[in-house]
Amino acid sequence: MWEQVRETGYWKGEIWNRRKDGTVFPEWLTITTLSDGAGHICNYIAIFSDATSYKEKEERIQHMAHHDALTGLPNRTLMQDRLEMAIAKAKRIHGNVAILFIDLDRFKVINDSLGHHYGDMLLKIVAKRLTSVVRASDTVCRQGGDEFIIILPEVESIGDVAHIAEKLLKSVSEECRVDNEVLKVSPSIGISLFPDDGNDIATLIKNADTAMYHAKESGRANFQFFTERLNQILLQRMEIERELSMAIQREQLTLHYQPQIDLTSGQVTGAEALLRWNHPTLGSVSPMKFIQIAEEAGLIGEIGVWVLGQVFAFAARWNRHPQLSQLVFSANVSARQLEDTAFAESVERLLNESGFPADRLELEITETAIMEDIQRSIPPLTELKSLGVKIAIDDFGTGYSSLNYLKRLPISRLKIDRSFISDIPEDKSDERITHAIINLAQSLNLEVIAEGVESEEQTRFLIEAGCLNAQGFFYARPLAEHDFVAFVEQSSVTNSPS
Ligand SMILES: Nc1nc2c(ncn2[C@@H]2O[C@H](COP(=O)(O)O[C@H]3[C@@H](O)[C@H](n4cnc5c(=O)[nH]c(N)nc54)O[C@@H]3COP(=O)(O)O)[C@@H](O)[C@H]2O)c(=O)[nH]1
Numbered sequence: 001m002w003e004q005v006r007e008t009g010y011w012k013g014e015i016w017n018r019r020k021d022g023t024v025f026p027e028w029l030t031i032t033t034l035s036d037g038a039g040h041i042c043n044y045i046a047i048f049s050d051a052t053s054y055k056e057k058e059e060r061i062q063h064m065a066h067h068d069a070l071t072g073l074p075n076r077t078l079m080q081d082r083l084e085m086a087i088a089k090a091k092r093i094h095g096n097v098a099i100l101f102i103d104l105d106r107f108k109v110i111n112d113s114l115g116h117h118y119g120d121m122l123l124k125i126v127a128k129r130l131t132s133v134v135r136a137s138d139t140v141c142r143q144g145g146d147e148f149i150i151i152l153p154e155v156e157s158i159g160d161v162a163h164i165a166e167k168l169l170k171s172v173s174e175e176c177r178v179d180n181e182v183l184k185v186s187p188s189i190g191i192s193l194f195p196d197d198g199n200d201i202a203t204l205i206k207n208a209d210t211a212m213y214h215a216k217e218s219g220r221a222n223f224q225f226f227t228e229r230l231n232q233i234l235l236q237r238m239e240i241e242r243e244l245s246m247a248i249q250r251e252q253l254t255l256h257y258q259p260q261i262d263l264t265s266g267q268v269t270g271a272e273a274l275l276r277w278n279h280p281t282l283g284s285v286s287p288m289k290f291i292q293i294a295e296e297a298g299l300i301g302e303i304g305v306w307v308l309g310q311v312f313a314f315a316a317r318w319n320r321h322p323q324l325s326q327l328v329f330s331a332n333v334s335a336r337q338l339e340d341t342a343f344a345e346s347v348e349r350l351l352n353e354s355g356f357p358a359d360r361l362e363l364e365i366t367e368t369a370i371m372e373d374i375q376r377s378i379p380p381l382t383e384l385k386s387l388g389v390k391i392a393i394d395d396f397g398t399g400y401s402s403l404n405y406l407k408r409l410p411i412s413r414l415k416i417d418r419s420f421i422s423d424i425p426e427d428k429s430d431e432r433i434t435h436a437i438i439n440l441a442q443s444l445n446l447e448v449i450a451e452g453v454e455s456e457e458q459t460r461f462l463i464e465a466g467c468l469n470a471q472g473f474f475y476a477r478p479l480a481e482h483d484f485v486a487f488v489e490q491s492s493v494t495n496s497p498s
Pocket residue numbers: 258272273274275286287288291307331332333334394395418451452453454471472473474478
């Protein structure tokens with residue numbers, strides 16, 4: 001500084017100064033020299049100002065530009081910087097970096113049902129939990145919404161990454177309290193590794209995101225590593241999603257009807273409507289494959305309304321038929337449809353428009369969907385029941401029902417899951433479970449029907465056990481409309497009392 005002042009007669013810059021009380025502070029300082037007639041420096045003029053508040057403001061602006069306002073975590077910009085540095089270092093030392101892409105399961109439900117205040121509080125708690133699990137040298141950042149990214153630089157082994165992912169799962173999944181509400185979310189975690197799964201930031205994040213989707217598909221609340229096979233599955237999934245969004249307009253969807261049989265009379269009493277999708281190049285796509293995609297892509301609402309419209313139109317075409325006009329039609333309702341507050345309104349509107357009697361409509365909701373959040377399932381089910389429609393619990397026995405809740409649910413029928421029926425009579429414990437479900441239904445005054453009946457022995461067992469309704473390949477596969485009509489007419493002739 002003094003050298004420059006002597007040489008140029010001027011210096012400007014920032015220095016650390018000390019106040020009288022001994023505290024150190026940043027100072028802006030300008031020094032100018034004054035010379036006499038002979039050119040000798042005779043005076044120095046120093047102008048200084050305290051830069052403390054300017055510095056603080058600058059730091060605050062820097063922090064805001066690189067951190068998320070709600071959680072205080074590094075934001076996307078800082079994450080990219082840190083990841084770039086981690087990759088550069090890993091390249092130098094031939095090391096690995098792990099990228100964990102975390103999305104909270106069913107966060108939207110909490111946000112939508114309880115409001116944004118609860119959603120925000122929950123995100124703050126999750127941010128703290130994530131940070132508490134990893135080391136200070138790791139980076140936890142908020143990618144946006146309910147998505148977080150964790151960068152683990154210098155990982156030793158894939159086992160270490162899995163161990164950390166397990167700890168994250170456990171920590172985030174624990175219940176927490178916001179005001180007087182007990183909230184619970186779980187994370188789905190996708191993991192990509194540098195250099196195995198990509199060499200650059202964009203590829204590594206995309207692949208971690210792909211793995212996260214796979215974690216969601218595998219039942220949520222778990223973690224998955226990225227693989228090339230996964231990538232292929234994702235590409236196929238995206239194609240199905242794209243094509244499915246146009247399937248209704250392109251008239252590629254149809255319904256098949258599986259007869260439901262009264263085992264004492266052999267007569268058809270109802271039918272379950274089951275979706276079929278025939279695509280010109282993908283071929284016949286199983287609902288097992290596309291229903292979940294429809295749910296995740298937000299298409300199930302439109303499809304569900306279409307299904308009911310088709311069922312009512314079918315029933316209307318046969319409303320003077322002696323047998324068909326008496327049948328109860330069942331349609332499957334997914335968890336996402338039940339969460340949608342507009343669903344009951346749509347059912348009511350369709351019933352009014354079609355004139356279809358509400359008591360001839362049964363809506364099937366899986367036990368797993370109801371038990372996912374039983375408290376929240378009761379109001380929409382009650383609303384549907386108040387329209388006069390019947391509610392059945394589908395795949396009963398697989399979803400760990402709480403018996404205490406079962407008696408409070410507005411349901412009229414239990415459908416025994418096909419997995420208990422398929423090994424009867426060989427599997428005696430399945431026989432005992434089926435017996436128990438039938439007894440449970442009787443004691444709760446509910447109807448009961450067995451699904452997936454494939455043999456005469458199974459039919460006999462069910463009659464003896466007191467279950468008088470069944471459906472399954474033994475009686476009929478799901479049938480196209482005209483085959484179903486023919487089946488109903490034929491069974492009426494064969495089984496009419498002589
Ligand atoms: N939300 C909606 N879900 C729907 C709709 N349509 C179908 N689905 C669900 O897709 C899953 C697969 O359905 P699908 O391939 O049609 O299989 C059904 C039957 O074909 C099959 N079944 C019936 N009897 C037997 C049998 O004896 N053996 C055997 N191996 N399979 C049999 O079971 C399926 C019906 O199951 P469920 O619904 O549990 O009664 C399925 O989960 C459908 O629910 C839709 O419109 N919306």
